[in-house]
Amino acid sequence: MEVSVYNIKGEDTGRKVALNESIFGIEPNDHAIYLDVKQFMANQRQGTHKSKERSEISGSTRKIGRQKGGGGARRGDMNSPVLVGGGRVFGPKPRDYYFKLNKKVKALARKSALSYKAQNNAIMVVEDFAFEAPKTKNFVEMTKNLKVSDKKLLMVLAEANKNVYLSARNIKGANVQTISGLNTYRVLDAGTVVFTESALSAINNILA
Numbered sequence: 467m468e469v470s471v472y473n474i475k476g477e478d479t480g481r482k483v484a485l486n487e488s489i490f491g492i493e494p495n496d497h498a499i500y501l502d503v504k505q506f507m508a509n510q511r512q513g514t515h516k517s518k519e520r521s522e523i524s525g526s527t528r529k530i531g532r533q534k535g536g537g538g539a540r541r542g543d544m545n546s547p548v549l550v551g552g553g554r555v556f557g558p559k560p561r562d563y564y565f566k567l568n569k570k571v572k573a574l575a576r577k578s579a580l581s582y583k584a585q586n587n588a589i590m591v592v593e594d595f596a597f598e599a600p601k602t603k604n605f606v607e608m609t610k611n612l613k614v615s616d617k618k619l620l621m622v623l624a625e626a627n628k629n630v631y632l633s634a635r636n637i638k639g640a641n642v643q644t645i646s647g648l649n650t651y652r653v654l655d656a657g658t659v660v661f662t663e664s665a666l667s668a669i670n671n672i673l674a
Contacts (some may be wrong), residue, residue, distance in 0.1 A: 467487070467584060469590065486674055489580055489670070517557030525543065527542075572639050600631075602635075602637060619655075620641050620664075621643070622645055
């Protein structure tokens with residue numbers, strides 16, 4: 467599959483680049499995508515949730531009723547979970563939600579996500595560019611020229627570019643990633659994925 471190369475003015479340069487079939491043309495594996503997105507979302511969780519259990523509630527420990535014959539559940543003290551203001555039974559505790567995922571599964575998930583985008587004609591390639599200074603106006607103008615200003619945009623660069631990143635930071639729906647930081651969730655979340663030429667070359671070394 468070949469796609470045209472555009473410049474940041476939205477003009478077709480007349481050149482075409484071939485998308486690697488082993489990355490952009492595979493049969494997508496939905497389960498690999500599910501696992502990778504699940505891991506990504508799990509890693510975003512702080513895991514700091516906590517509720518107090520019976521032993522952590524401040525209150526009298528005096529036995530407030532008979533063991534039997536009261537007609538209701540046993541309650542040994544005011545901290546009993548059966549009373550309002552008592553401790554919580556099996557409440558959440560701080561924990562780490564991280565789980566391991568094999569590198570090959572993660573690579574397959576990224577390839578699958580990129581293949582879906584290629585099938586939907588949601589892949590664009592632009593010439594390598596740089597901004598002299600961080601200006602949101604320049605980035606907005608570029609997205610309008612490329613006719614992607616009304617879509618969720620993922621811009622993929624070969625290397626970190628501070629000016630480009632800062633220019634896109636305040637734009638809703640725009641996200642700038644380096645090729646090394648590209649993940650399945652970001653690809654799926656974007657309406658259009660725009661690669662620079664050097665980023666497209668670099669992805670072949672990473673995933674091919």
